[in-house]
Amino acid sequence: MTDSKYFTTTKKGEIFELKAELNSDKKEKKKEAVKKVIASMTVGKDVSALFPDVVNCMQTDNLELKKLVYLYLMNYAKSQPDMAIMAVNTFVKDCEDPNPLIRALAVRTMGCIRVDKITEYLCEPLRKCLKDEDPYVRKTAAVCVAKLHDINAQLVEDQGFLDTLKDLISDSNPMVVANAVAALSEIAESHPNSNLLDLNPQSINKLLTALNECTEWGQIFILDCLANYTPRDDRESQSICERVTPRLSHANSAVVLSAVKVLMKFMEMLPKDLDYYGTLLKKLAPPLVTLLSAEPELQYVALRNINLIVQKRPEILKHEMKVFFVKYNDPIYVKLEKLDIMIRLASQANIAQVLAELKEYATEVDVDFVRKAVRAIGRCAIKVEQSAERCVSTLLDLIQTKVNYVVQEAIVVIKDIFRKYPNKYESVIATLCENLDSLDEPEARAAMIWIVGEYAERIDNADELLESFLEGFHDESTQVQLQLLTAIVKLFLKKPTETQELVQQVLSLATQDSDNPDLRDRGYIYWRLLSTDPVAAKEVVLAEKPLISEETDLIEPTLLEELICHIGTLASVYHKPPSAFVEGSRGVQHKRIPIRSGSGESSESQDTGGAPGATEAPAAVIPSQGDLLGDLLNLDLTPPTSTAGAPPGPPMPMGGMDLLGGGLDSLLGGDIGGSPSMGSGFGAPAAVMPSSLNAPVGGGLGDLFDLGGGVGMPMGTFVPPKTLWLPAMKGKGLEIMGTFARRAGVIQMEMTLTNKAMSVMTDFAIQFNRNSFGLAPAGPLQVPTPLSPNQTIDVSLPLNNGGPVMKMEPLNNLQVAVKNNIDVFYFSCQYPISMLFVEDGKMDRQVFLATWKDIPNENEAQFQINDCHLNSDAASNKLQGSNVFTIAKRTVEGQDMLYQSMKLTNGICVLTELRVQTGSPTYTVSLKCRAAEVSQCVFQCYEAALKN
Amino acid sequence: MIGGLFIYNHKGEVLISRVYRDDIGCLSTPYPSWERNAVDAFRVNVIHARQQVRSPVTNIARTSFFHVKRSNIWLAAVTKQNVNAAMVFEFLYKMCDVMTAYFSKISEENIKNNFVLIYELLDEILDFGYPQNSESGALKTFITQQGIKSQVRDKDEQSQITSQVTGQIGWRREGIKYRRNELFLDVLESVNLLMSPQGQVLSAHVSGRVVMKSYLSGMPECKFGMNDKIVIDKQQGKGATSDDSAKSGKQSIAIDDCTFHQCVRLSKFDSERSISFIPPDGDYELMRYRTTKDIILPFRVIPLVREVGRTKLEVKVVIKSNFKASLLAQKIEVRIPTPLNTSGVQVICMKGKAKYKASDNAIVWKIKRMAGMKESQISAEIELLPTNEKKKWTRPPISMNFEVPFAPSGLKVRYLKVFESKLNYSDHDVIKWVRYIGRSGIYETRC
DSSP states (O other): OOGGGGGGOOOTTHHHHHHHHHTOSOHHHHHHHHHHHHHHHHTTOOOGGGHHHHHHTOSOSBHHHHHHHHHHHHHHGGGOHHHHGGGHHHHHHHTTOSSHHHHHHHHHHHHHOOOHHHHHHHHHHHHHHHTOSSHHHHHHHHHHHHHHHHHOHHHHHHTTHHHHHHHHTTOSSHHHHHHHHHHHHHHHHTOTTSOOSOOOHHHHHHHHHHHTTSOHHHHHHHHHHHTTOOOSSHHHHHHHHHHHGGGGGBSOHHHHHHHHHHHHHHHTTSOTTOHHHHHHHHHHHHHHHHGGGSOHHHHHHHHHHHHHHHHHOGGGGTTOGGGGSOOTTSOHHHHHHHHHHHHHHOOTTTHHHHHHHHHHHTTSSOHHHHHHHHHHHHHHHHHOGGGHHHHHHHHHHHHHTOOHHHHHHHHHHHHHHHHHSTTTSGGGHHHHHHTGGGOOSHHHHHHHHHHHHHTGGGOTTHHHHHHHHHTTGGGSOHHHHHHHHHHHHHHHHHSTTTOHHHHHHHHHHHHTSOOOHHHHHHHHHHHHHHHHOHHHHHHHHTOOOOOOOGGGGSOOHHHHHHHHTTTTBHHHHHTSOGGGTOOSSTTOSOOOOOOOOOGGGHHHHGGGSSOTTGGGGGGOOOOOOOOHHHHHHTOSSSOGGGOTTOOOOOOOOOOOGGGHHHHHHHHHTOOTTSOSOOSSSOOSOGGGTTGGGGSOOOTTHHHHHOSSOSTTOOOOOOOOOOEEEEOTTTTTTEEEEEEEEEETTEEEEEEEEEEOSSSOBOOOEEEEOOBTTOOEESSOOOOOSOBOTTOEEEEEEEEESOSOBOOOSSTTEEEEEEEOSSOEEEEEEEOOGGGGBOTTOOOOHHHHHHHHHHSOGGGEEEEEEOSOOOOHHHHHHHHHHTTOEEEEEEEETTEEEEEEEEEBTTSOEEEEEEEEETTOSOEEEEEEESSGGGHHHHHHHHHHHHHO | OOOEEEEEOTTOOEEEEEEOOGGGSOSSSOHHHHHHHHHHHHIIIIITOSSOOSOSEEEETTEEEEEEEETTEEEEEEESSOOBHHHHHHHHHHHHHHHHHHHSSOOHHHHHHTHHHHHHHHHHHEETTEEOOOOHHHHTTTOOSSOOBTTTSOHHHHHHHHHHHHSTTTTOOSOOOOSSOEEEEEEEEEEEEEEOTTSOEEEEEEEEEEEEEEEOSSSOEEEEEEOBHHHHHHHHHTTOOHHHHHHHHHHOBOOOEEEEOTTBOHHHHHHHOOEEEOOOSEEEEEEEEEEOSSOOOSEEEEEEEEEETTTEEEEEEEEEEOSOTTOEEEEEEEEEEOOTTEEEEEEEESSSEEEEEGGGTEEEEEEEEEETTOEEEEEEEEEEOOOOOSSOOOOOOEEEEEEESSOTTOOOEEEEEEEOSSSSOOGGGSEEEEEEEEEEEEEEEOO
């Protein structure tokens, strides 16, 4: 009875002995021998040498022995394909066995043997088994189709197995239906564009019927499949929801989570004022809370999902704060997740309770947990304004404990609190300064230095404090060095007389003695700024910082939408899209929540439902963060944790050392508030600082700063001539001409304002309507007011793409409102889409090829450009100026083919093929992009750039 | 889907390995080497990791490992795809249930002794990584430890097995006969409490289970009724007399949420809130539920901790029983944590026995029985070794264990009716036993 003895055979010559036993006449002995072989296989020994002997034992009427032999075959058939063929006969015979258990076993095992020769023989038995009279055989055969597809997809299609599988969805047995759904869903994943699952109201109805009858696992397969369906209208959506809600009471948490996924997704289509919508919201909360009484591993999965649900629909769980309180014996992974959700649910109503809990947690044992609890207190302060004072005093209490990591964590969050509520809690600075010596982590040191720099004028010994840090400057981490540099510059601008030496010291440490380019660049920028225009320096360095908000740690909305579609799966546990951790074609499809459409429009919206590929199309205009600019613009201010949402400060090109000489002298000569331009090479008038810093740098500096750099490079972005945007007639005397330009990676809106009225104009401001790419002013409109009658002024407004998004028609349309003391004026203009081409849009060749193939042909557009007399190189150069990058060039029969790529600020890539026939003035552009809407705009840019 | 399933002992040695998908290793290398990579990765990164487990899901080299631990045994499911994570864990638990049903305890010895059986089970309940029917009742009809000869079975028996495994009622077979039809119903509740030192309830809930043992012939249809507030209110709406409503209204309880065994017709519960089902044979858990309102907290713990100088603590704890005086609570145990630098403890208690357990860093006070509406107390003096540690003692909460013969949620079974139309026994012939047990879950008072 004790099989464990098989694990302990470690003799030499074992294989030889086993061989003899396998060939024994006695059945018992044979079986014993096979068991030994399997045991050896399990512990990792190579027993492949016994292949023929084991296969010989296959023909037996002992089911247990047969299963063992099959197990062996599955593991070793690949390494011995020729021998494996010996087994085929037995398999084929077993598929005809009168016992359905044996028929199923044979077809199940055959599918697991990944040897081509065997696969060929599998087709006939499989075809029979798919139509077997016994449901047990059919449900096994259904999964076998998926196995075969994994080995040889073409074969499955050729043999027509997919149609048979589709028929099984109407099978009378619920388990057969469930397995067929599972198999089809898996196969469909590797064919994103096929209409394999063909979900329509009829088939959905069948699935919903099977849902009530099949096993818990089958219910999961069906619910996961349902989640991919897009209902045609809100009525259908509601009726599916009604039939799915009973699943919320299932004992199996996975069934519950999959049902939650379907409901969360389909709810989006229901009108908010519908009674049913409110009922559904109420029904969702209890099952989610119940998941927290499951085993800890499942609790963890549930909590990661609840974290997403709370971000998407905070109203569901807003009254359930208490269930997320941490229990002393919770595993650490459960504790950390609960803490996260507590903060998300914190509101004015429950903040007192939350704070009491957090304070309790801050005295626990686990360091990570304690840190997170301290950080959470800070986040509460930022989220719930009324609680800020309480939070700060709690943090001060914690600092008094002198526990090293608690103090450091507290200082980091207090810095954030200062950012949120400036000039409110500075009284605590003294307490913070007492703990200066105990800070040994870079983040805490940087935070403390930031505080000292920011409030230098209120800290008597700020210079001493900063100087003390300066001693070990080169041993500090970059984060601390950068912060120290900025803090000392701030200090200098605030108390110029006493700190000249200090600032000189830090500037030379940063620029001359450092190898870190970031540090050097920032050092030079400050140096130049201080030397040329201290007033501007003050405006830049001491500019008012944008307030931070609690949303900094929220998941980006498009990602959140996608993750909601993946509730219950690994993606929702990792909080990453499947493409981030799944290799190959599977899971690369992006899932989206359907958009609401009323029942009246059902006929129109029909074409968007159904095929998974089709739902992808409207996803074109996605705002995304983190383009190249992000890094450049992050120059000033604070560690990255709190910078999200900060409008970028102007990037400042830096110059050579020689330019600095005179500047520094004059700087040290005092008179900070003195005359603006100090005779250096800067042409821009000081008055329009800081926005005009972005304007091209004049004088001899030009070529030094040319970002494109290098020989044969183009002259820069194509800038269309200014056009009349707002005629004086409509603008009550204000005329606006304007254009767009992209300079040093920043989109600029350049306008000429003319006052054609009789009175003075003041108080200019600008605002954009929501637009396709989320363009928004990065700062206020800087107009040196007043603008007197007949005066004309050029202003340029830097833009970013962090604004709200709405699709416009045409795509590049921008609606603008300009306000002055007289009235508000509205006009709309169109920006060339090339303004949105980012500098890092050059694609790798391989990626280009793969992407080109990957984009369906329907998305290809072709245009012709006439009367263009450039050769292909010149064209390539010209286009490069607009960030259209040539990846490869091919010449075929006198025709040059340029393969080019560009990337938009929101991450959309556009791929083109430009055909230039030598001697012919007509170019042909073939263009492919996942978001086909942009094609027309891109084409316009090509034409404009090439003809310019 | 699940790519492979491994079972390890506490040393990280593989006891069982079953691979379902090629993708968990690279395709070109033959079996032993690549599979071993996944196996080793988990051993090195999780089982042998120095620190405690930070997450039950681990991603190593784009391969995800899900694990659960039962005593010294690790079960790990491996995948490279975006699987349904909740399903994988539910499956691992189910796997444990099935193994327990076959050979009681999950231990290294039992796994080695039954490895052939386990492989057979794994072949049946996971196909290509998709979980299949895993009800141990059904599995036991055709996967046995004796090794069945395929010819022995007649055709009827075979098709009966397959229709049960795939059928709508996968949890029960036809043709069960008992001479005596009996039903045992246990309402098992665990009451959870977190109380502040001042006696304020921070959170409290009851998680309850209705566990049944049914020995019934045929395919009986059962209907279970309890004092669910929603049902009772509905009945009152249908014109019951005001006397009745006052009486029953008091006794009804509000259930926050409940989940059911797969035998319960969920759509019927959703529409009519009635619990009807065809029960599995033998033991099963019919439902779980959770309540938070009007919970009877059987005990109240009142702690008093005083620090006398740096080397002494005085602790006094009073417990009060808060239920009918005629009922008796049993197995009462109070755990009072002590600091790590405790050198000696003196305890005085009025009732039961109290001991300082240095290994647990706690004073354990045990009382065998205690009637309702009583009070008892313990006081202790704790001597401390002087330390130079800056961090002060974190004061873990005082926890309590007990068992009471009633349901702290107030749940009452109103009826359990059995209908079997084909066989000639009626609801009255079934012998029914109902029992209520309330236990402490996590019952903690901060001090």
